[in-house]
Amino acid sequence: MAGVVTAHLSRDPELRPRHRNEPRWVQWLLIGLALLFMLLIVALPLVSIFIEAFKRGVDVYVASITESDALSALRLTLLAAVISVPINTLFGIAAAWAISKFRFRGKQFLVTLIDLPFAVSPVIAGLIFVLLFGAQGFFGPWLDDRNIQIIFALPGIVLATAFVTFPFVARELIPLMQAQGPHEEEAAVTLGAKGWQIFWRVTLPNIKWGLLYGMILCNARAMGEFGAVSVVSGHIRGQTNTLPLHVEILYNEYQFSASFAVASLLVLLAVFTLIMKSFIEWKSHRETAKEAH
Amino acid sequence: MRQDLLKTLRGVFTMKTMISARLTLLLLAVVLVVSACGGGGGNTETGGTSGGNTETTTTPNNGEAKTDPPKPVELLNVSYDPTRELYVEFNEAFAKHWKEETGQTVTINQSHGGSGKQGRSVIDGLKADVVTLALGYDIDAITEPGLIEPDWQSQFENNSSPYTSTIVFLVRSGNPKGIKDWDDLIKPDVEVITPNPKTSGGARWNYLAAWGYALKHNNNDEAKAEEFVSALFKNVPVLDSGARGSTTTFVERKIGDVLLAWENEALLSLDEFGEGEFEIVTPSLSILAEPPVAIVDKVVDDRGTREVAEAYLQYLYTEEGQDIAGKHYYRPTLPAIAEKYKDQYEQIELLTINDDFGGWQTAQEKHFSDGGTFDKIYIPGS
Numbered sequence: 001m002a003g004v005v006t007a008h009l010s011r012d013p014e015l016r017p018r019h020r021n022e023p024r025w026v027q028w029l030l031i032g033l034a035l036l037f038m039l040l041i042v043a044l045p046l047v048s049i050f051i052e053a054f055k056r057g058v059d060v061y062v063a064s065i066t067e068s069d070a071l072s073a074l075r076l077t078l079l080a081a082v083i084s085v086p087i088n089t090l091f092g093i094a095a096a097w098a099i100s101k102f103r104f105r106g107k108q109f110l111v112t113l114i115d116l117p118f119a120v121s122p123v124i125a126g127l128i129f130v131l132l133f134g135a136q137g138f139f140g141p142w143l144d145d146r147n148i149q150i151i152f153a154l155p156g157i158v159l160a161t162a163f164v165t166f167p168f169v170a171r172e173l174i175p176l177m178q179a180q181g182p183h184e185e186e187a188a189v190t191l192g193a194k195g196w197q198i199f200w201r202v203t204l205p206n207i208k209w210g211l212l213y214g215m216i217l218c219n220a221r222a223m224g225e226f227g228a229v230s231v232v233s234g235h236i237r238g239q240t241n242t243l244p245l246h247v248e249i250l251y252n253e254y255q256f257s258a259s260f261a262v263a264s265l266l267v268l269l270a271v272f273t274l275i276m277k278s279f280i281e282w283k284s285h286r287e288t289a290k291e292a293h
Numbered sequence: 294m295r296q297d298l299l300k301t302l303r304g305v306f307t308m309k310t311m312i313s314a315r316l317t318l319l320l321l322a323v324v325l326v327v328s329a330c331g332g333g334g335g336n337t338e339t340g341g342t343s344g345g346n347t348e349t350t351t352t353p354n355n356g357e358a359k360t361d362p363p364k365p366v367e368l369l370n371v372s373y374d375p376t377r378e379l380y381v382e383f384n385e386a387f388a389k390h391w392k393e394e395t396g397q398t399v400t401i402n403q404s405h406g407g408s409g410k411q412g413r414s415v416i417d418g419l420k421a422d423v424v425t426l427a428l429g430y431d432i433d434a435i436t437e438p439g440l441i442e443p444d445w446q447s448q449f450e451n452n453s454s455p456y457t458s459t460i461v462f463l464v465r466s467g468n469p470k471g472i473k474d475w476d477d478l479i480k481p482d483v484e485v486i487t488p489n490p491k492t493s494g495g496a497r498w499n500y501l502a503a504w505g506y507a508l509k510h511n512n513n514d515e516a517k518a519e520e521f522v523s524a525l526f527k528n529v530p531v532l533d534s535g536a537r538g539s540t541t542t543f544v545e546r547k548i549g550d551v552l553l554a555w556e557n558e559a560l561l562s563l564d565e566f567g568e569g570e571f572e573i574v575t576p577s578l579s580i581l582a583e584p585p586v587a588i589v590d591k592v593v594d595d596r597g598t599r600e601v602a603e604a605y606l607q608y609l610y611t612e613e614g615q616d617i618a619g620k621h622y623y624r625p626t627l628p629a630i631a632e633k634y635k636d637q638y639e640q641i642e643l644l645t646i647n648d649d650f651g652g653w654q655t656a657q658e659k660h661f662s663d664g665g666t667f668d669k670i671y672i673p674g675s
Binding site: 130 | 369374377378402403405406414416417418419420438537538545565595
């Protein structure tokens with residue numbers, strides 16, 4: 001990942017080290033195998049989603065993605081993502097800033113803690129919130145007295161989503177900012193820049209592509225999360241069902257075409273995210289290339 | 294890619310980075326605006342409804358005499374797995390009836406899943422106005438934290454069970470394994486599909502029916518019954534958490550030779566997939582499954598929805614409610630409607646939970662609580 005220098009091999013075989021010069025057929029074999037594998041486990045399932053979705057015609061497809069429960073699931077999924085992504089972005093920047101630019105006790109512990117949501121199973125992540133905020137949970141009676149509903153409502157879904165997507169931005173930024181070191185900020189201080197000025201003019205421009213990349217990964221995961229959200233959702237149709245949960249419900253109700261239609265919505269959201277990601281990669285490459293010259 | 298970034302971003306305060314900083318800001322702003330829109334979208338909706346609420350509450354204040362329509366009300370019915378289609382239709386019928394009766398608009402929200410799991414959600418704070426679960430024990434469990442009054446079962450007729458059902462076998466067309474009765478399920482080459490008795494109500498009825506059959510055919514020898522269900526569960530390759538999950542496992546994923554299913558679930562899958570693919574086999578003995586309903590007292594009192602919630606459950610006992618239950622293959626309890634649908638069902642000798650198993654509390658403790666017979670006989674992966 002960032003900070004690791006990879007050797008770029010020349011395109012001209014003559015100039016490449018001998019042991020890296022495989023015969024042509026080995027190259028084709030490897031490429032062919034990789035392609036075949038991709039075709040089998042990525043392309044085919046994706047295509048089959050669309051085939052199943054349109055099996056009963058375009059009318060059924062349109063009807064099932066414009067049906068009110070599907071729309072409310074879509075709305076909830078987007079809402080959960082647009083709340084948890086900015087929260088995790090702010091947190092990620094703050095954490096990466098603290099970890100990479102300052103020295104303090106327990107830094108390693110903080111880094112480990114940030115990684116925790118990756119290590120914990122999403123179902124456990126959901127249960128944690130039930131244990132904390134459920135009616136029988138730690139804060140349950142207090143919340144109940146004040147009539148605050150967290151679990152089985154939007155706040156719980158956002159919490160679960162935020163928990164699961166918590167490390168993406170921070171994980172992306174920490175190595176980047178660590179590699180950059182505090183020198184540029186220090187230089188800015190000596191030139192008389194103030195705190196926010198340094199952040200907006202030095203730190204942020206330096207990390208922007210990494211940041212956007214992290215946000216996009218975070219967003220992709222937030223929209224697709226199933227396990228954790230399933231535990232805290234309560235599965236109330238039209239209210240606390242996200243898109244992935246709605247797909248499961250439709251599937252279980254023998255509405256296979258409808259369930260694949262809704263699944264195809266998720267695929268489209270994912271494709272859109274991928275396009276954004278590639279765009280950002282391309283953009284950052286171009287910019288670095290330009291500035292290098 | 295990023296180490297290249299580093300190299301190039303050395304020049305501090307160049308015009309370019311200023312521009313990129315602005316671009317970054319712009320992109321961040323876009324994200325925020327989108328989130329504001331999304332939030333706003335949600336808000337306008339809730340704002341809309343709450344706005345609507347304040348309006349409706351202010352209008353009656355202004356013109357109490359004009360008898361404005363009462364403000365709309367929402368109910369949440371937390372139910373078990375196979376009642377999805379039943380309640381979609383019933384909710385519509387009740388909403389229409391309630392509107393005619395009182396002028397009030399009622400929206401009923403549904404949540405479905407394994408019965409035990411659903412009960413657990415209500416205990417954990419899912420704000421259900423009514424619960425319509427697969428068996429009494431799951432509602433008893435909700436009485437423990439004080440959400441439901443302990444005497445709930447006497448609140449409505451027939452032990453608060455508006456409709457009943459039983460457990461039958463669903464086999465593949467032509468019954469290739471020749472399954473006729475419970476005995477055939479313990480043959481070594483038969484794969485049986487049933488949900489997990491820990492989370493599913495239907496699965497507990499399945500288990501008890503098998504247990505009852507074994508007792509009856511072994512002179513009430515409990516050790517033999519344990520052996521029997523143990524052999525049966527050795528033939529179970531997957532335990533889903535709810536009845537509907539098991540049905541899709543059997544019907545869609547085509548796993549297993551026989552599905553132990555709710556009678557209504559079995560008849561429904563014949564409907565969905567045509568008669569050609571599956572057959573129902575009625576065993577010589579089964580169990581009278583009584584899925585009960587109850588008001589969640591704490592929630593309806595907090596929300597002020599008791600009246601409409603009671604009317605909702607009571608409506609299940611009316612001719613229309615019973616007719617809808619019959620249409621969805623539940624056995625109606627109202628004699629007139631039961632007569633109408635009687636050809637739908639085979640006559641089976643039925644055990645009952647109270648007479649043959651000493652009620653749900655006893656049965657649950659003996660078989661399904663931690664350390665019960667199910668824990669003894671079921672070893673995952675064996």
